[in-house]
Amino acid sequence: MAKERPNEPSVTPKVVREHGLNEQEYDLILDIMRRAPNLLELGIFSVMWSEHCSYKSSKKWLKTLPTKGPQVIKGPGENAGVIDIGEGLAAIFKMESHNHPSFIEPYQGAATGVGGILRDVFTMGARPVANLNALRFGSPDHPKTRHLVAGVVAGIGGYGNCVGVPTVGGEVNFDSSYNGNILVNAMTVGIAPADRIFYSAAAGVGKPVVYVGSKTGRDGIHGATMASAEFDEDSDEKRPTVQVGDPFTEKLLIEACLELMATDAIVGIQDMGAAGLTSSSFEMASKGGSGVELELDKVPCREDGMTPYEMMLSESQERMLMVLQPGKEDLARGIFEKWDLDFAVIGHLTDSGRMVLKMHGEVVGDLPIDPLAEASPEYDRPWQPTPPLDDVDPAGFTPSVAPAEALKRLMATPDLCSKRWVWEQYDHMVMADTVARPGGDAAVVRIHGSNRGLAMASDCTPRYCKADPARGGAQAVAESWRNLTAVGARPLAVTDNMNFGNPERPEIMGQFVGCIAGMKAACEALDYPVVSGNVSLYNETNGQAILPTPVIGGVGLIDDLDRIAGAAFAAADETIVLIGETKGHLGASLYLRDIEGASESAPPPVDLAVERRNGDFVRGRIHAGAVTACHDLSDGGLAVALAEMALAGGCGADIAEAAAAVDNPPLPAWLFGEDQARYLVTTKTADALLAAAGEAAVPARVLGRTGGESLILAAGMAISLAELRAGHEGWLPGYMDR
């Protein structure tokens, strides 16, 4: 059995606590081990059972999400989700958070977040074809915000640009609830031959376990446990766990792995993410139902005198673990040496069902695999439903500013302003397949060498989730589906990134439960299953939790790139048609929050049947070539969507006539209400479009015409595009250069 190592702290209750394990968990460890664990073993338990790796608080609820469908090749449980995109290809994608590291060291934290999610995708045999990033920062006037925005954006760009994967989409929001806990959620989409997907499960006694990539250093030891611990003032002390990314090595790793994957040498492969060598070797062995023996002295190390504990818990980046077919070692070594990457056989599979760790021939750790994996704690944490808020009666309030002024201001708010400053720091065109660049509803990336494409977007409206978690969860899924639909794509599946506060607080757990319920309903109603995801809890500082933020990353398929739509007005003198019903729902709207400064109220209801009916209709019209531009309505409602289409196309619009006919709801609610399931389209053939809508029982009405240099919202209510653009494009650069 494994003895304690000389001059290594022995396992005291204090040490146990420092490893983030409570007493019950430690008792469980004693049962499983049938003896006291040594420090190495304790460390392994602590990372394997950390919230980050074990999902102990969220598992129960995640299981309720729909994950199946004819398009799903592999749902949650692997490194990333896999869906069938036809013609023998699969799309592989996932979103993952790097929130805490990015708050502590924005550049490296965000950069390594991108690196990690890229590995999750190419581990499965896919060439990454696009990255997205969903960012949430604190209030713009918080002293840290500017520095965090600059660092995070530079880090995402620094890594993604270097590896040569285009960053094509994402979102950026600001809210004071993120002051102490920013959110950096990175998503990667890759494409692989559907019959050559690689999994982590590895079986076969004696098969070699191989380490490739960068050397192991003392990086991020306990990063995984840190990522699951609530922040407090002394978080600064946790700083040394931040790691530095090496995108160049990542690029070599991508090429080398894909080259090796073209052969039949690999049995199983797994990236070393959080909890590095520990979780990767555990995953492979437990999924394969086998045991594993590692000789730690063979692990390529960056520093001298590294202990087994450090090697097993290190989170050094750009490393992978593989199990090879016996006899293929030299073939594999040849490929990795060609790419100047480390390659080492560090152990082999056994049938013992145990993980045996040796150093200089001596056993330094010995743990049972299945018990540890199965016994990994699962909590049914107490939760409290979020009390519902009141609706806002559109007729019942008097606006404080004229609509034109309100629109001008809204377009220049931190949440609605153009994010060009961000995405122009990302290479969004490398690989020469970016058909729709950042700035529209969804990015469109061509499937290389074909006339088909993938559409992708990330969405969440945290203020809705705070006000009504179930509605908010459903709305996030619906908006994602709508964004893909608006470019003409068939939405196929989603990945999610659940960012919440401390789950040990019932009201926070209630938010989580509510959001999941809403997501579940929407994913089912829209045949839009969840194939991968990630959970980030404890996003709070000194009891101040973030807004519940379940980010949805959606992927859709475009069968014909000649049948897509963009959000930009295509030409003057086209008819603008509003699809969907406008009740003027002002509750939880940006208009109320940013213009009227009103307190929280109920978010818009989400009627999923209507969502689907309207979306299917719009997509059909796009495919029929009947619309010249399309944009979904979301934050800021009708007026903002109209303004975005006008600015994108450099062409104005006049909706005065339609506005004049509006009496219920009153004009401001009609212009700025955030009723769901709506789209704006332009067309040259309005009558045919309206007729088709009538047949499909889809509400549609003519709003006005495109043209001119300004937006005419109502008689005598015109705003020049130049003025709108100045505010819309100006806010973020102005803020960052201040």
Added chain:
Amino acid sequence: MKARVHVTLKNGVLDPQGKAIEHALVSLGFDGIDDVRQGKVIEFSLTESDPAKARANVEAMCEKLLANTVIENYAIELDA
């Protein structure tokens, strides 16, 4: 007076630049080199003439901007 700030990566922090430089030097046939690390030097002139005040000032600059103390150390040189 003149200030010179040396910013170097903390021990144990990965230095991809240094690693790449080492690799390049070796492949250029320079052998017998090891532990290549890359750092920064920031030089500037100060009107402040009191050495103590100047040092305090420059330290503040390092903490606030010049060094990323999460992963970097800094050293200050002053000469009148």
Added chain:
Amino acid sequence: MKARVHVTLKNGVLDPQGKAIEHALVSLGFDGIDDVRQGKVIEFSLTESDPAKARANVEAMCEKLLANTVIENYAIELDA
């Protein structure tokens, strides 16, 4: 022995990093600073023990790789 190579921009070569740092320092409220320049330091250890040989070696490294002599000067420090 240890080698330390300082790589600095030649006079007359504009230094975007230096300018940006200067601007940032000023906007952080540090005044009385001027001519901010940023350079690189590359440190490594050498097995070569003969100082003359070592210097010649490191000079070759600078000329070939470590410095771009179109825009940069270099200075070599050796200590056994």
Added chain:
Amino acid sequence: MKAAVIVFPGSNCDRDVQVALEQAMGRHATGGEPLMVWHKDRYFDKVDLIVLPGGFSYGDYLRCGAMAANSPVMKEVVARAAKGVAVLGICNGFQMLTETGLLPGALMRNADLRFVCRDVTIKVETGQNLFTANYAQGDAIRVPVAHHDGNYFADDDELAGLEDRDQIAFRYCAPDGAVTPEANPNGSQRNIAGVYNETKTVLGLMPHPERLADPKLGGIDGRPFFDGLVEALS
């Protein structure tokens, strides 16, 4: 015509330029496809055009293009350039060409220190040579830039010499062709976006013509660049 694209560790626009060239060759009688050459291969077939693609060779650590400039294959590239073989360096390739000394000057960090990826307009300063055969002098074309270090620097004598010898290939300009400070995305001296060697057989430019040579990607102003090359070299 025969073309080779050199692939360095960290190159990431190698496939993009390969596709653009292949399509240009396809549009032209010659057909064929470019040869992809791994940087460790010191020798490769005789070709009429050598392309150094964009990307982050060796991570662009130390200095952009510095390590690639010292990689084995580069000796061969320099030797062939001396014999008059056409050499094209795009973005990172341009940085390599200045690092090898095949082209004058240096590419420094963008003036605002930020990576910039967007379409720019560049003015064709010298028409009717190998690389601009299908453009007219003064044409303003739209092509993307995507770089962190595209801030062209050369000392005043060098710049004067470049102007006299007509070695400035492209300048950043406004859509109407006016060369203005606003149109300069990175602080390059005299808005320089690309330069030639004295014989105009070696060209380096920061913008990526290969990224706008396909209508699906939103423009084809980069297409004549490759068509012209293929025609001129066939």
